[in-house]
Amino acid sequence: MWYFITRRIAGGLAALFCIVTLTFFLLRLMPGGPFDAERRLDPAIRQNIERKWKLDQPLVVQYLGYLRDLGRLDMGDSMTREGQSVRELLLGSLPKSLVIGAVALASALAIGLAAGIAAAVRQNRPSDYALMSASMLGFSVPNMVLAPLLVLVFGLWLRWLPTSGWGGWRHVVLPAAALGAAFAGRIARIMRASMLEVVREDFVRTARAKGLGETTVILRHAARKAIAPIISYLGPATAGILTGSVIIEHIFAVPGMGYYFVSAPGDRDYTLVLGTVLIYSSLLIVFNICVDIVQALLNPRIRLE
Amino acid sequence: MSSANQAHKSPFRISCERFVRNKLAIACLGLVLFFAAACVAGPWVLGPTYAEQHLELRYGGPSAAHWFGTDSLGRDLLVRCLVGGRISLAVGLVGTLVSVVIGVGYGAIAGYAGGRADGLMMRFVDVLYGLPYLLFVVLIMAMLGRDVSPTQRIAAMFIALGAVQWLTMARIVRGEIVALKEKEFVESARATGAGWPRIVFRHLVPNITGVVIVYSTLNVPAIMLQEAFLSFLGLGVQQPLPSWGSLIRDAAGVGVMQAYPLLIIFPGVMFTLVLFALNFVGDGLRDAFDPQMRV
Numbered sequence: 001m002w003y004f005i006t007r008r009i010a011g012g013l014a015a016l017f018c019i020v021t022l023t024f025f026l027l028r029l030m031p032g033g034p035f036d037a038e039r040r041l042d043p044a045i046r047q048n049i050e051r052k053w054k055l056d057q058p059l060v061v062q063y064l065g066y067l068r069d070l071g072r073l074d075m076g077d078s079m080t081r082e083g084q085s086v087r088e089l090l091l092g093s094l095p096k097s098l099v100i101g102a103v104a105l106a107s108a109l110a111i112g113l114a115a116g117i118a119a120a121v122r123q124n125r126p127s128d129y130a131l132m133s134a135s136m137l138g139f140s141v142p143n144m145v146l147a148p149l150l151v152l153v154f155g156l157w158l159r160w161l162p163t164s165g166w167g168g169w170r171h172v173v174l175p176a177a178a179l180g181a182a183f184a185g186r187i188a189r190i191m192r193a194s195m196l197e198v199v200r201e202d203f204v205r206t207a208r209a210k211g212l213g214e215t216t217v218i219l220r221h222a223a224r225k226a227i228a229p230i231i232s233y234l235g236p237a238t239a240g241i242l243t244g245s246v247i248i249e250h251i252f253a254v255p256g257m258g259y260y261f262v263s264a265p266g267d268r269d270y271t272l273v274l275g276t277v278l279i280y281s282s283l284l285i286v287f288n289i290c291v292d293i294v295q296a297l298l299n300p301r302i303r304l305e
Numbered sequence: 306m307s308s309a310n311q312a313h314k315s316p317f318r319i320s321c322e323r324f325v326r327n328k329l330a331i332a333c334l335g336l337v338l339f340f341a342a343a344c345v346a347g348p349w350v351l352g353p354t355y356a357e358q359h360l361e362l363r364y365g366g367p368s369a370a371h372w373f374g375t376d377s378l379g380r381d382l383l384v385r386c387l388v389g390g391r392i393s394l395a396v397g398l399v400g401t402l403v404s405v406v407i408g409v410g411y412g413a414i415a416g417y418a419g420g421r422a423d424g425l426m427m428r429f430v431d432v433l434y435g436l437p438y439l440l441f442v443v444l445i446m447a448m449l450g451r452d453v454s455p456t457q458r459i460a461a462m463f464i465a466l467g468a469v470q471w472l473t474m475a476r477i478v479r480g481e482i483v484a485l486k487e488k489e490f491v492e493s494a495r496a497t498g499a500g501w502p503r504i505v506f507r508h509l510v511p512n513i514t515g516v517v518i519v520y521s522t523l524n525v526p527a528i529m530l531q532e533a534f535l536s537f538l539g540l541g542v543q544q545p546l547p548s549w550g551s552l553i554r555d556a557a558g559v560g561v562m563q564a565y566p567l568l569i570i571f572p573g574v575m576f577t578l579v580l581f582a583l584n585f586v587g588d589g590l591r592d593a594f595d596p597q598m599r600v
Contacts, residue, residue, distance in 0.1 A: 015432055023444070030448035136588075140581035142530055144537050144550065145573035148557045156563050163559050235434070243439045247537055251557055261440070262538055265447030273444070280437050 001296070008292050012285040019281045020070070020274065024063055027270050034079040034268040053079060066274070075278070076271040080264075086275035089260060094279065096166055097256035100248065101241045103172055104180035108237075112184040113230065116191025117223055123196060131188065138185025143244050147178035147251040164253035175252045179244050183237050190233055194226040201225075231295055235288045242280055320515055323593040330589025333582035340579050344390035353381040355388040356545040364565050373571045376555070380545075386572050389547040390579070396462055397529035403467025404528070405521050408474025409510060415475070416482030417505045427479065430472050438469040439531065446540035455546055462541060466528050474520055481513045515594035523587035526580045533576065549576040 035041065035049055050056045054065060069076060075086040112135075119131040154174060155163035161174050198204065199222050207221045208214075246258035257276060264272040314322075324330060348355065358378045365375040373382035415426040442465045449461060485491070486509065494508045510517075529549075535541035536550030544551075549572050555561075556568035 011432075015436065019436065022441075026441075026444060026448070136584060137581060140526070140584050141577050142533060142580065144533060144553050144557070145569075145577055148553070148562055148569050149573065151559065152562055152566055152569075156559070239437055239439075242437060243534065247534065250538070261443070265444055277437075277440055277444070280440055284437050 004296055005289075005293060008289045012289050015285060016278070016281060020067070020278060021063075023274055023277045024066065025059075027268075027273060028059060030268075032268050034270060036268070070278075075275045078269055078272045080267045080269040081272070086271050089272065090257060090275050090279055093255055093257045093260065096254055097245050097249065097258060099172060100175045100179060100254065100256070101238075101245050103176040104245075105183065105234075105237065105241055107176065108180035108183035108187060109230075111180075112187025113191055113223075113227070115184070115188040117195055117218065119188065119192045120195035120199070121218060128192075132192065135185035135188040138188075139182040140185075141181065143178050143182060144247050144251070146181055147175070147248055150174045150178050151251070166254050171252075171254075175245075175248045175254060178251075179241060179248045182244075183240065186237070187230055187233065190229050191226065194229050195222060198222045198226040228295070228298065231291060231298070234291050235284075238287045239284055242284060317515055320594045324589055327589040327593065330586055333585040333589070336582040337579060337586060340390060340575070340582075341394055344387045344394060347387040348384050348391075351381070351384050351387075353384050355380065355385050355547055357381070364568075367567070374567055376568060377561075382568065382571055385547040385552060386549075386575055389549045389552050389572065390575065392459065392542055392546070392548045393529050393532055393550075393576070394579075396459065396466065396532040397525040399463045400466040400470065400528040400532070401521050401524045403463060404470040404474060404524055405517060407468065408471035409478050409517060411471065412475035412478030413482050413505050413510055416479035417486055417501065417509065419483070419486075423479070427476070430475055434472055439534070442466065442469060442531070442535065443538065443540060446535055455543060459542060462532060462535065466531050470524055470528055470531075474517070474524070477516060477520055478513060481516055482509055485509055485512055519587065519590045519594045522583070522590050526583040526587070529580065529583075 033055070034053075035046065041049070047056070054062055057065075066076070073087075075090075077083070077085050078089060081089065115131050115135060119128045119135075122128045151163045151174065154160045162171055163174075165171060199218075203225075204217060204222050207217045212221075245256065246261055248254070249256040249258035250262065257279065260272055261276040261280070264276060358380055359375065360378065362375045363377060367374045373386060376382055376385065411426065411430075415423045418426075445465055446458075446461065449458065453461075482505075491504060491508060494504050499508070532541055532548065533550030533553070536548040537554045539551070539554070541550060542548045552572040553569060553576070556565070556572070562569055
């Protein structure tokens with residue numbers, strides 16, 4: 001098991017290294033730089049600025065310098081937001097994005113699993129069709145359509161919840177709902193299909209033959225095995241939540257990481273772009289490693305691969 | 306496959322018949338075709354162009370002349386929704402085509418090669434799966450700069466979205482090829498002296514057409530969503546050209562929404578309906594063509 005975990009972590013670090021390298025050189029290949037304002041700078045001033053940011057050095061030297069700083073957990077200062085370090089900017093905004101993402105994912109899991117199991121138990125009955133149509137609607141409505149509709153209904157017409165900004169749990173409800181709905185729908189459909197397969201297996205029949213109650217058979221025996229595909233879906237789901245939260249933060253004016261992610265590439269703020277990409281990728285990679293470990297714990301065959 | 310014996314139905318034909326019996330999926334297919342036809346033909350029939358401004362008609366409600374009303378610059382919203390749909394559907398279709406070409410090629414070669422090459426190629430796919438690839442697409446689109454023409458921008462989207470959306474297809478195709486390559490017809494093709502490209506692309510790939518159709522149908526809504534994501538962030542098509550994503554972004558401000566909710570409801574509902582129908586069609590095709598997935 002420890003061998004398995006160290007191998008996954010090493011793989012994750014290698015992937016992170018590739019991402020940083022790719023992003024670094026991609027940024028420099030693109031036309032324009034952080035200090036190309038509308039009005040032309042005096043050459044002497046420009047030279048000073050470039051010296052300060054080490055932009056006058058060969059690209060490889062800059063790259064190695066950046067890696068060295070990263071090793072000390074230093075992501076540098078923002079190139080276009082004067083006097084602010086990338087770490088400050090991102091640490092200030094990351095918790096808001098994390099709260100929305102975590103609430104969205106957790107509620108999507110709870111609702112999706114419950115709906116999937118309920119639909120499977122009532123296969124081909126009207127309630128099954130109703131649940132499955134609802135889940136299809138859930139993941140067909142794009143978050144950028146659902147979010148404004150929620151704002152319209154609950155924020156502007158009913159005035160139950162705030163439409164934008166940050167502060168307190170009331171500001172989390174609508175963004176998390178808009179972000180999580182698609183994943184709840186998808187999880188419900190995967191869980192239903194998986195449950196229908198599992199309830200035909202012998203061990204479920206054995207559980208029934210032992211005289212266990214139907215609730216115990218479904219929840220303790222069948223659902224436990226049927227949950228495996230949901231766990232492997234969590235990786236892609238997290239990637240979707242991360243990118244989706246960029247849109248959600250924009251619509252609800254949440255001062256989260258999405259704001260920097262969208263504005264930094266346009267400003268050619270090299271350090272800030274690298275910082276956001278690095279944080280998003282690390283989040284995803286760490287989460288994927290956790291998913292792998294949970295899967296290996298549940299299924300010993302994976303560990304031996 | 307079918308020429309030898311007319312009475313014997315090919316598996317492909319059986320699957321098609323199974324799909325046709327699925328009334329919901331057929332209805333959804335009709336809906337998608339209706340919207341596609343409307344998006345292609347509608348703007349010509351209706352008259353006003355997507356960029357035509359009538360400043361005296363700003364934020365006009367629905368009327369006989371403008372069925373969906375007009376937007377902040379007095380442009381006809383119905384025409385803008387239809388032209389936006391054209392772009393969304395085009396990006397969805399062409400992006401899917403790009404992803405199918407890459408995914409089928411990659412998966413088929415990996416599956417047929419087997420051994421170390423296969424292991425290495427699929428390991429690469431695993432690594433890419435774990436990356437936040439949409440972030441890279443955002444990065445590339447943001448870096449394109451202002452001096453890129455609208456056509457170039459759309460072309461860049463076709464390629465960028467197709468190039469990140471082929472992973473699932475490659476995995477599925479590889480699995481199918483691995484299962485097929487030990488069959489006798491491959492052996493006989495090899496015995497007649499066919500090289501590996503001929504065996505892979507003339508003998509193996511045509512046998513998995515059904516699966517490829519199913520998963521590319523499911524890819525179309527996924528790529529349309531990503532196009533909308535880019536256009537919403539202002540990185541996709543540029544003004545005055547509309548796309549469903551940019552129409553929604555323009556109408557999603559709290560102030561605009563409170564005063565003129567129809568501006569977001571029309572494109573939003575249209576977009577959702579098309580995605581909903583496409584997902585049902587894809588689901589129906591999967592039920593009909595992929596018996597293993599059938600429950």
